[in-house]
Amino acid sequence: MPREITYREALREGLDEELAHDDNVVIIGEEVAEYNGAYKVTEGLWNKWGDKRVIDAPISEAGFIGMGIGASMLGVRPVMELMFYSFAYVAFDQMMNNAATCRYMSGGLINVPIVVRGPANGGTNVGATHSHTPENIFANMPGLKVVSPSDAHDVKGLIKSSIRDNDPVYFMESTVLYGMSGEVPSNDELDDGELIVPIGKAKVKREGADISLIAHGRAVVTSLAAADILADKYNINAEVLDLRSIRPLDEQAIMESVRKTHRAIYVEENKPFCGIGAQVSSMIMEQAFDDLDAPVLRITSADAPAFYSPAIEKLQLPAPEEIVERALTIC
Amino acid sequence: MASKTPPKSTAEYADDPINASLSNEEKIGLLRTMVRIRRFEQTSLKHYHAGSIGGFLHLYIGQESVAVGSISLLGEHDHVITAYRDHGHALAVGMSMDECMAEVFGKKTGCSKGKGGSMHYFAPDKNYWGGHGIVGGQTPLGTGLAFGVKYFGQKGCCLCYLGDGAINQGAFHEALNLAALWDLPVIFIIENNGYSMGTSQLRSSAHPEEGLAARAEGYNMDWAKIDGVSLYEIRAGVNKAVERAHEHSRPTLLEIKTYRHKGHSVADANAEKYRTKEEIREYMDEHDPIDFWTHTLIEEGVITTDDFKQINKEAGAEADAAAKFAIKSPYPDESEIFDDIYWEVDNNTEAGRTGRHFFHG
Numbered sequence: 308m309p310r311e312i313t314y315r316e317a318l319r320e321g322l323d324e325e326l327a328h329d330d331n332v333v334i335i336g337e338e339v340a341e342y343n344g345a346y347k348v349t350e351g352l353w354n355k356w357g358d359k360r361v362i363d364a365p366i367s368e369a370g371f372i373g374m375g376i377g378a379s380m381l382g383v384r385p386v387m388e389l390m391f392y393s394f395a396y397v398a399f400d401q402m403m404n405n406a407a408t409c410r411y412m413s414g415g416l417i418n419v420p421i422v423v424r425g426p427a428n429g430g431t432n433v434g435a436t437h438s439h440t441p442e443n444i445f446a447n448m449p450g451l452k453v454v455s456p457s458d459a460h461d462v463k464g465l466i467k468s469s470i471r472d473n474d475p476v477y478f479m480e481s482t483v484l485y486g487m488s489g490e491v492p493s494n495d496e497l498d499d500g501e502l503i504v505p506i507g508k509a510k511v512k513r514e515g516a517d518i519s520l521i522a523h524g525r526a527v528v529t530s531l532a533a534a535d536i537l538a539d540k541y542n543i544n545a546e547v548l549d550l551r552s553i554r555p556l557d558e559q560a561i562m563e564s565v566r567k568t569h570r571a572i573y574v575e576e577n578k579p580f581c582g583i584g585a586q587v588s589s590m591i592m593e594q595a596f597d598d599l600d601a602p603v604l605r606i607t608s609a610d611a612p613a614f615y616s617p618a619i620e621k622l623q624l625p626a627p628e629e630i631v632e633r634a635l636t637i638c
Numbered sequence: 639m640a641s642k643t644p645p646k647s648t649a650e651y652a653d654d655p656i657n658a659s660l661s662n663e664e665k666i667g668l669l670r671t672m673v674r675i676r677r678f679e680q681t682s683l684k685h686y687h688a689g690s691i692g693g694f695l696h697l698y699i700g701q702e703s704v705a706v707g708s709i710s711l712l713g714e715h716d717h718v719i720t721a722y723r724d725h726g727h728a729l730a731v732g733m734s735m736d737e738c739m740a741e742v743f744g745k746k747t748g749c750s751k752g753k754g755g756s757m758h759y760f761a762p763d764k765n766y767w768g769g770h771g772i773v774g775g776q777t778p779l780g781t782g783l784a785f786g787v788k789y790f791g792q793k794g795c796c797l798c799y800l801g802d803g804a805i806n807q808g809a810f811h812e813a814l815n816l817a818a819l820w821d822l823p824v825i826f827i828i829e830n831n832g833y834s835m836g837t838s839q840l841r842s843s844a845h846p847e848e849g850l851a852a853r854a855e856g857y858n859m860d861w862a863k864i865d866g867v868s869l870y871e872i873r874a875g876v877n878k879a880v881e882r883a884h885e886h887s888r889p890t891l892l893e894i895k896t897y898r899h900k901g902h903s904v905a906d907a908n909a910e911k912y913r914t915k916e917e918i919r920e921y922m923d924e925h926d927p928i929d930f931w932t933h934t935l936i937e938e939g940v941i942t943t944d945d946f947k948q949i950n951k952e953a954g955a956e957a958d959a960a961a962k963f964a965i966k967s968p969y970p971d972e973s974e975i976f977d978d979i980y981w982e983v984d985n986n987t988e989a990g991r992t993g994r995h996f997f998h999g
Contacts (some may be wrong), residue, residue, distance in 0.1 A: 331789075333789070359789075359875050364816075365812075365815060365816070365819065366899055367812040367815060367816065369778060369808060369809045369812050370778050370781070370815065370816050370818060371778075371812075372810025373775070373777075373779055373781070373782065373809060373812075373813070374778045374779075374781045374782035374785055374813070374816055375777020375781055375782060376717070376778070376782060377767070377778060377779035377780060377781060377782020377783045377784075377785065377786070378782035378785045378786040378789065379782070380762070380767060380779070380782070380783065380784030380786075381717075381756070381782075381783055381787070381790070382781075382786065382790075383785065383786050383789050383790075387925065400772055400775050400809065401775070401778060401809070404771070404772055404775060405770070405775060405776075405778075405779060409760075409768065410979065410980075411754075411977055411978050412750055412753055412754035412760070412769075413750050413753075413754060413758070413760035413762070413768065413769075413978075414748070414749070414750035414751035414752075414753050414754065414760075414779055414978055415751070415977060415978035415984055416750070416760050416763075417762055417767070418758060418981040420981075445932060447994075449951055449979050449996065450979050450980065452980075459892075460756050472982060472989055473981040473982055473985075473987075473989075474879070474980045474981050479745070501728070505988070505989065505992050506989060506992065506993065506996075507989070507992035507993020507994075508992060508993065539932040541713070552778050552993060554995070555992060555993025555995045555996045556993055556997075557993050557994075558993070558994045586997070590997075
């Protein structure tokens, strides 16, 4: 019987293993230590590792993220938690200017091995300020890596490779996914003795021949539900491709899928304007134009700030029914 | 370079143990570094006016004593980070005129291979972490360098320089709080030249009567105010903070009063409008740190006027040679655009080879 744990537990396991793997790994963020994490991702880690390795920061994102960037230049490997990725905007200068460009402006003399992680999702009834999805904003900046795992297996494997990566990795999770369980092999079941998922590799979550649903983050879960409906009700066999990593991007996996199915929809909880789907659909158009039997479609969050009222907010986000409806227009 | 008035006595600071222990050679070395910074910048200014250098050029002329005095106190585990007025600190930590000059010319032989420019000098091998373009943005980084020093259990500190304009940035206050809260060995040095670009201190900063650094009281942090004309005073004052950092892992906020002879940058068209010509002239004639140190050393019998002339001549020749080096150096190659963005790509690791990293074209 394969082991099943939640996304939250898997993420915590990954953090715990990296604290053990490298003495220079430090977890810093608001409420990550004594409070055990606002979303309990870091629960128990302060008890286990103590004050030096797991540190509560004041509410001071520009200060502590910038501090982490400075420390990383010296060889500390900080894993910074943003309670919400929406708070990245408070630390924008540090995250965009200092983390992303120090290497370039020093002619390669410096690198910034920092991870900034936290939930980057809407749909939780908390209003617009706490519902931002900034993966496209950060992926726009060369020098940064953006990762967005959709299941328990990948969140563990990717947090470990992100911490070991020698460039800044912005690791975007989802509070909605934290409680979802998935199969995560224990280390003794693995040949290498640990679970590592490389950054920059997409994963086919469901094989199909009729249409590619390409997605990242929680939209992968939504796409899988849509694929079930398409198969059950319409005999349409959708392939679901989980990008997992947005920058670097597994372009090859995208094109392979599109060349097989000849139809594609990009699904994301991001906003449409210059979203990930805009980038991916442009690449498909340029590289697989002759393979397409229909225009590439994009399904995103509604192009409005997050609505507070849960009755309406859920309508702003991609839903399986919307994906099905749009898929039927091109299948 | 002759001062019209003799320097006031610096005996009080000259007797401080950190200064009393200076050899004549070391004193001359401090003078030489200040003069080299000035001649470097005068030469770069000449080439800027001639059109060979573009972009921004924020000159440190008039402030040389601050970087030279404070950096002269540092050891193996001490680090330096500053803002965009960074040439002086770079030369003070030991970067060469050649690499610094080539960088402002945008040449491949520049310290940042032509990718950073005047505001973004780096030399991690000399514990010099930039050269940062955004006002106040370097202050959390400096706090992080101090965090690293403490994390690795080293006896060291970080000198984190900022201008008086930067003290009103939020990131700076966050850095002060973190440094005091976590006992980090960082020394924030406000180089108070009186103007945040064209806005005087009076019109930009609310602060206690005692001065800008007194804001540290609010963070339970030690602070001091230092007159930046005298190297002795700077070294004595900063050394107290360095000892505090080394021995007690506590931060300090210092305000060093200084003056920039030139505008905010060379592009500052109003440099003589928001300040009177008389004010600028007075600082140049009466409060120039190089004049002051030169006269101090002459009074002490360490050097003669001729020695100064020789040092000045050599520094000028070195700066001219650096300009020649920069001029004859090649521009970076177009193929270098995508180097130095990702460590993993540059080092051709498996991570660097996995997935598409760049999206142009």
